[in-house]
Amino acid sequence: MSALKSVVRFNLSDRLEHWLLVVSFTLLALTGIPQKFAHQGWAVALIQLLGGIEMVRTLHHLFGVVMILEGVYHIAAVGYKVYVRRSPLFMLPRLKDLQNLWISVRHNLGLAPQRPASGRYSYEEKFEYWALVWGLTIMTITGLFMLIPLRVTQIFPGELIPAAKAAHGWEALLAVVAIIVWHVYHVHLRHFNQSIFHGRMSESEMIEEHSLEHERLRAGPLEPTPQEVQRRRRLYLPLAAGFVILALIGILLLVSEQTAITTRPPLP
Amino acid sequence: MSTPVGRRLTLVLAATFSAVLLGSVAAATSGSAFAPVFQATPTPQAVPNEVCLTCHSNQNLSLTLPSGETLRLFVDEEQFAASVHGQAGLQCVSCHRGYLPGQHPTLGVENRREWSLQAAQVCQDCHADVFQEFIASVHGASFAQGNLDTPTCSDCHGIHNIPDPHLEQFRVRSPQLCATCHADTALMAKYGISRNVFETYVADFHGTTVELFARTAPDQPTNKPVCIDCHGVHDIIATDDPESPVIKANLVETCQRCHAGADPSFVGAWTSHYAPSLEQYPLTFLVNLFYALFIPAVIGGMVVLVGIDAYGRWRRRGETR
Numbered sequence: 001m002s003a004l005k006s007v008v009r010f011n012l013s014d015r016l017e018h019w020l021l022v023v024s025f026t027l028l029a030l031t032g033i034p035q036k037f038a039h040q041g042w043a044v045a046l047i048q049l050l051g052g053i054e055m056v057r058t059l060h061h062l063f064g065v066v067m068i069l070e071g072v073y074h075i076a077a078v079g080y081k082v083y084v085r086r087s088p089l090f091m092l093p094r095l096k097d098l099q100n101l102w103i104s105v106r107h108n109l110g111l112a113p114q115r116p117a118s119g120r121y122s123y124e125e126k127f128e129y130w131a132l133v134w135g136l137t138i139m140t141i142t143g144l145f146m147l148i149p150l151r152v153t154q155i156f157p158g159e160l161i162p163a164a165k166a167a168h169g170w171e172a173l174l175a176v177v178a179i180i181v182w183h184v185y186h187v188h189l190r191h192f193n194q195s196i197f198h199g200r201m202s203e204s205e206m207i208e209e210h211s212l213e214h215e216r217l218r219a220g221p222l223e224p225t226p227q228e229v230q231r232r233r234r235l236y237l238p239l240a241a242g243f244v245i246l247a248l249i250g251i252l253l254l255v256s257e258q259t260a261i262t263t264r265p266p267l268p
Numbered sequence: 269m270s271t272p273v274g275r276r277l278t279l280v281l282a283a284t285f286s287a288v289l290l291g292s293v294a295a296a297t298s299g300s301a302f303a304p305v306f307q308a309t310p311t312p313q314a315v316p317n318e319v320c321l322t323c324h325s326n327q328n329l330s331l332t333l334p335s336g337e338t339l340r341l342f343v344d345e346e347q348f349a350a351s352v353h354g355q356a357g358l359q360c361v362s363c364h365r366g367y368l369p370g371q372h373p374t375l376g377v378e379n380r381r382e383w384s385l386q387a388a389q390v391c392q393d394c395h396a397d398v399f400q401e402f403i404a405s406v407h408g409a410s411f412a413q414g415n416l417d418t419p420t421c422s423d424c425h426g427i428h429n430i431p432d433p434h435l436e437q438f439r440v441r442s443p444q445l446c447a448t449c450h451a452d453t454a455l456m457a458k459y460g461i462s463r464n465v466f467e468t469y470v471a472d473f474h475g476t477t478v479e480l481f482a483r484t485a486p487d488q489p490t491n492k493p494v495c496i497d498c499h500g501v502h503d504i505i506a507t508d509d510p511e512s513p514v515i516k517a518n519l520v521e522t523c524q525r526c527h528a529g530a531d532p533s534f535v536g537a538w539t540s541h542y543a544p545s546l547e548q549y550p551l552t553f554l555v556n557l558f559y560a561l562f563i564p565a566v567i568g569g570m571v572v573l574v575g576i577d578a579y580g581r582w583r584r585r586g587e588t589r
Contacts, residue, residue: 038476044483052488053480105573108580149537150530158536162472162544163551170559174566181570190577260526264491 006200007217013077017070018196021132024067029176031060036169064143065251071136072247076240084232086224090120093130097123120213124186131182135175142168148257315367320360321345335379348428363390381416387427388420395421401502406509408502417458419449436489440482443469446495468541469495491526498522 010018031050034043035057050056081087100116100123107115116122121129145152145164152160187193195201206214224232321343323329329341348354353362366373377383388411392399402408402421411418424445425431431438447466449455456463469475477492496504498514505512513522516535523530523538544552 035476038480039470044480047480048484052485053477101573105576108576108583110580110583150527150534153534153537154531156533158533158538159549159551161537162539162549163555165473166544166552166555167559170556170563174559174563177563177567178570181567181574185574185577190581258528260491261528262491263489264493264497264526 005203007203007206007214008199009195009201010199012199015196015199017074017077020066020070020073024063024070025175025179027063028060028067029172031056031063032172033176035060036172061147061255064139064147065255067136068140068143068251069248071140072244072251076244079240080236084224084229084236091126091129093126097126117211118209118213119216120210122209124182128182128186131175131178135171138167138171139175142171144254148254148259150259151254151257314369315359315361317345317360320364320367324360331375333375333377333379333383337380339375339380339383343428351426351428351430352432353428353430363387365390384420384422385411385414385416385418387422391421398502405500405502405504406506407504417449417455423448435487437486439494440478440486440490442494442496443475443478444482462541464543465541468539468543471543472539493526497525 030046034046034050035053037043038047038053047053047056050059082089096119100118103112103114103116104123106112142164145160146168149158149161187196193201193205195205201210203214206217324341324343325345327342331339331341333339343360361367375383375386377386388399403412407419411420425433443466450461451463451466453463466475470479474492477490478494481488481490481492499507500513507514509515510517512518519535519538520530520532523535527534539549539552542548544550544556546553
């Protein structure tokens with residue numbers, strides 16, 4: 001990067017998380033959407049292609065667990081950035097995001113001369129991030145409800161199961177369409193933003209898309225000293241590891257319910 | 269009886285007569301690897317199938333009943349040979365009683381339905397135990413009253429093409445069989461029964477899977493239940509009967525047959541053939557309502573914003589960045 005200076009936007013951990021999401025989201029959509037439309041010709045053909053409904057369900061459960069674990073890892077990774085690195089909460093929605101949305105609309109219609117100045121994350125990116133948090137939460141809860149109905153109904157009323165099924169299917173459809181409309185437009189069509197793959201963004205792109213963040217980086221933000229980082233890591237890493245391991249055990253225990261007999265009894 | 273049929277009848281009688289001279293060939297030909305499900309052994313028959321098929325292999329052979337309905341008299345020999353009765357070595361006259369050399373009795377029925385009710389009486393000669401179960405059922409009670417809407421043996425099992433009901437194919441396709449009547453709006457309205465039972469079954473976990481199996485792999489066993497697993501087979505009783513396996517008080521026990529250890533509240537996870545509404549399964553209804561508003565709102569908002577952004581880019585095209 002000699003002629004064109006660039007900054008690090010996403011570290012290795014961020015990029016790994018993105019890949020985990022790409023793989024689990026795509027495979028969950030591929031194995032899940034045909035289950036929602038199970039009686040349409042294309043869905044039947046796709047289910048056949050993937051090895052039949054029982055195989056499709058097994059794959060769906062498997063990648064569902066991968067996505068949940070990615071969520072668990074994300075919580076630990078955010079905790080690391082905030083506690084150990086003392087990173088500001090860049091992703092928090094602020095009033096400025098609404099103002100930016102308004103300026104952006106006016107600018108696009110030719111009513112405002114300047115495009116909005118964004119920080120590390122633009123309002124489009126924040127919207128997508130929180131949509132994903134909402135979606136992942138809904139899908140995890142409703143998905144687990146369907147996976148372990150015997151345990152769920154020991155505590156909750158039975159109607160939660162069909163309600164969870166309804167929410168899971170609709171939320172999935174919303175997520176897939178939202179990704180196609182919002183994500184594909186903003187980072188593929190409008191301009192192919194490759195920073196999530198190689199981690200870097202050119203300075204000119206930074207000025208264009210994230211001018212406030214560019215200024216902040218130029219000003220040289222206050223970084224914690226290596227000693228401080230070392231000290232906090234000693235406390236945080238064992239805690240985070242414990243959290244991840246507990247979540248892993250919890251999920252494995254949860255998903256291991258024997259909901260139904262595998263072979264039906266002979267006909268009376 | 270029309271003239272061609274009459275002519276053929278003469279042929280049959282001639283052929284039958286010659287057959288009987290050769291002796292009771294048919295008596296010795298029954299024999300099968302099948303475990304017998306019938307109670308009585310059919311009496312040795314004197315008329316071999318070939319004799320009947322002389323006329324009944326004609327695809328156009330038919331009879332006009334007094335009701336004006338046409339009764340096809342064609343029998344597909346290959347189809348019968350592949351059927352459970354053909355495999356067991358049964359003869360035409362094992363069921364079509366009273367047909368002896370020189371005797372070809374008339375049916376004596378007014379319409380097709382009466383004819384199939386009459387046919388059911390023949391089945392009980394061998395399948396007496398099943399018939400007793402059937403007569404005690406909700407369908408059988410209506411049959412005993414002579415109700416012409418009643419499903420009889422042949423309505424579910426077929427006639428000359430009866431498949432082995434223990435085959436997986438028969439099982440996974442059986443919900444469609446029940447649906448031929450239970451999804452019939454006019455017929456169900458007559459008895460005040462819901463016509464949505466099939467639709468709601470297919471919309472739920474069990475039915476979705478069974479229908480997929482029926483469409484893609486009917487010979488593969490599935491652990492998901494079909495209608496008869498919960499409601500019973502020949503012994504189906506009314507769903508409001510206190511003895512019914514699907515009445516609320518008995519339902520948890522029925523669920524536990526497959527879902528070991530199911531809590532009484534687990535029963536609520538099955539929507540009991542109701543389409544969700546404010547009265548039945550309101551939470552599911554409200555979830556559906558929420559998404560019916562939420563999805564268009566979110567996606568609509570996204571499309572508008574993306575559209576405005578794309579317009580802005582198009583308007584500013586060529587400008588230096």
